[in-house]
Every structure is written in structure tokens, then in C-alpha cells.
Amino acid sequence: MLISIIIPVYNEEKNVPEFLSRIQPILASITDDYEIIFSLDPSPDRTEAVILEYRAADPRIKLLKFSRRFGQPMATLAGLQYSSGDAVIVMDVDLQDPPELLSKMVAKWREGYDVVLPQRRARDGEPWIKKFIAAIGYRVINKIADVRIPPNTGDFRLMSRRAVNEIVQLKECHGFLRGMVAVVGFPQAIIPFDRPPRFAGVTNYNRFLGSLRIGFNGIFCFSTYALTLATLFGFLIAGFSFLLMTIYLLYKFMGWKILWGNPTLVILVSFLGGVQLISVGILGEYIGRIYEEVRARPKFIVDRAEGFEKYPKP
Numbered sequence: 001m002l003i004s005i006i007i008p009v010y011n012e013e014k015n016v017p018e019f020l021s022r023i024q025p026i027l028a029s030i031t032d033d034y035e036i037i038f039s040l041d042p043s044p045d046r047t048e049a050v051i052l053e054y055r056a057a058d059p060r061i062k063l064l065k066f067s068r069r070f071g072q073p074m075a076t077l078a079g080l081q082y083s084s085g086d087a088v089i090v091m092d093v094d095l096q097d098p099p100e101l102l103s104k105m106v107a108k109w110r111e112g113y114d115v116v117l118p119q120r121r122a123r124d125g126e127p128w129i130k131k132f133i134a135a136i137g138y139r140v141i142n143k144i145a146d147v148r149i150p151p152n153t154g155d156f157r158l159m160s161r162r163a164v165n166e167i168v169q170l171k172e173c174h175g176f177l178r179g180m181v182a183v184v185g186f187p188q189a190i191i192p193f194d195r196p197p198r199f200a201g202v203t204n205y206n207r208f209l210g211s212l213r214i215g216f217n218g219i220f221c222f223s224t225y226a227l228t229l230a231t232l233f234g235f236l237i238a239g240f241s242f243l244l245m246t247i248y249l250l251y252k253f254m255g256w257k258i259l260w261g262n263p264t265l266v267i268l269v270s271f272l273g274g275v276q277l278i279s280v281g282i283l284g285e286y287i288g289r290i291y292e293e294v295r296a297r298p299k300f301i302v303d304r305a306e307g308f309e310k311y312p313k314p
Contacts, residue, residue, distance in 0.1 A: 002030075003088075005091065006079030006089065009038050009039065009043070010041040010069070011044065011047060012047050035083070038063050039064045040065045042069060061307070062307030063304065063306040065305075067301040067302070078302065081168045088161070089105065089159075098193065098196065111189075114160040115188040117150055117157050117191070118153070118157070119152050120154070120193065121194050160186070233275060233278075233279070
């Protein structure tokens with residue numbers, strides 16, 4: 001198979017028909033040898049029924065339905081594991097990832113690039129606060145992470161078969177695809193594009209903040225810098241305390257009156273308590289992820305697989 005399209009979906013019954021009507025002619029202009037894999041978290045709407053209706057007319061449309069909701073990152077990894085294409089494209093069904101870019105992405109892959117990343121120049125339909133948080137998040141991640149993640153790229157990307165094979169072998173359970181692709185490496189190409197608003201429905205993430213958990217995974221799963229920062233901050237506070245003690249001793253030896261007061265004590269105690277809680281919180285973020293990795297639970301559990309002759313090993 002030449003091309004696999006992976007689409008994680010949840011509550012997207014209104015977007016599936018328009019998505020298929022736009023992407024199928026584009027794929028047909030590239031090759032007839034393709035598959036479209038919908039990775040479905042169980043939805044309360046008719047998303048599953050709509051996908052199965054289209055599958056009845058075209059067996060190249062396939063469905064993975066999970067036993068419960070595992071989230072978009074795990075749905076994406078499941079699609080990668082079940083895919084069989086020489087090139088695998090991950091994209092959203094809401095048409096914010098324009099299907100019209102597929103021809104350019106495949107052309108770049110044929111030039112020899114293992115990863116092709118569409119990079120957003122504009123993000124229409126998103127509030128300014130979400131754009132601001134996304135910009136800050138990418139800057140922070142690239143400042144402290146062990147690998148470089150191109151800003152404004154998202155999960156929309158093409159990956160070669162050898163890149164996908166390496167990704168599915170990674171043991172991380174966080175599913176932060178942008179970071180995992182960066183860890184794998186291989187030659188990458190970037191295609192700029194303007195991201196349109198959603199075709200229909202509302203996003204499953206917070207409209208203003210997006211997914212903070214996915215952002216935190218980018219920070220804590222690919223760098224220990226936060227722990228180093230907490231340590232440095234602790235030394236800084238300790239140094240400030242010694243400096244304050246020295247000043248008080250000088251005041252005492254010179255016979256100056258030291259002004260003690262409740263506000264001073266409250267401010268110092270509150271400040272130090274806040275620093276301690278922040279440090280404990282950073283430790284908790286790392287420990288929590290260690291706990292998730294040690295449990296080694298399945299990243300996803302498939303309830304129904306339509307269109308797959310054989311199931312890959314987990």
C-alpha cells in the first residue's frame with residue numbers, strides 16, 4: 001500500500017462526509033492504492049454509523065473503535081500501528097488540516113524526506129489567547145527540550161514507513177507525537193500553510209487553552225530542565241535568605257533598630273511556601289509520568305477493527 005491516512009475522531013459525525021468528499025478525489029489523483037483509517041473513541045453521536053456507511057461503499061475506508069475513550073494521542077498511535085502504507089499521513093477530520101496539501105506532502109516524500117510537516121502561518125478561527133499560549137508553549141519546549149520541535153506544526157504530518165516503524169517501537173505512553181517524531185529524527189521538510197477554521201462542530205479541547213496536558217507532556221517528557229530550574233530557584237532563595245540574615249546581623253552589630261512586623265513574616269512565609277509547592281508540583285509531574293510508564297498498561301484497547309486482515313502485535 002502506498003498511502004495510509006490516519007484520522008483520530010470523536011463526536012465528528014458532521015465533519016466526516018465533507019472530509020471524505022474532499023480527500024477522496026485528491027487521493028485518487030495521487031494513487032488508487034491507499035487506505036483511510038478512522039481511529040474512533042466511542043462517541044455519543046453517529047460518528048461510527050456514518051463511517052460504516054461510507055465503508056460499505058468503499059472498503060479502503062477502515063475503522064478502529066476503542067473499548068473506551070483513550071484520547072487523541074493514543075488514537076493516533078493506534079492508527080500508526082495498524083497502518084500499512086509506505087507513507088502515513090496523520091490529520092484531523094475537521095478540515096483545519098486541508099486535504100489539498102496532500103499532493104505537496106507526497107511530492108516532498110518522493111524527493112526523499114521521511115517526515116513532511118505542514119507549518120501554520122495563520123490560525124483562523126482561534127482566539128488570540130490560544131494563539132499566544134501556543135506560541136509561548138513552543139518557545140518554552142524548544143528552549144528546554146532535548147530535541148527540537150518545529151513551532152506551529154501540530155500532529156498533521158506525513159511520515160515514511162521507516163519513521164513510523166521506529167515511532168511505534170517507542171515505549172513512551174504519553175503519545176506526544178510531535179516529540180516522538182523529533183526523537184526518531186530522519187530528514188524533514190516543512191510546507192507553510194494557512195490553517196482554516198473548523199468546518200463544523202466544536203473542538204474537543206478547551207477553546208482558549210487547548211490541551212494543557214499535551215503541552216505539559218512536551219515539556220516534562222522530553223526534558224529534565226524543570227527539575228534543574230526548581231533546584232536553581234531553591235539555591236537562589238537560599239542565597240537570598242543568607243543575604244537577608246547578613247543584613248539583619250549588620251543592623252544588630254551597628255545598633256540600628258530592626259523593624260519586625262507581621263506583614264514581613266507573612267510575605268516571606270507565603271513566598272517560601274509557594275516556591276516549595278511549585279517544586280513539589282514539578283516533582284509530581286515527573287513522578288506521575290514515571291508511574292504511568294512503570295504500570296506499562298496498554299496504550300489502547302481495540303473493541304472493533306473493520307477492514308484489517310491481520311492485527312499488529314501491541
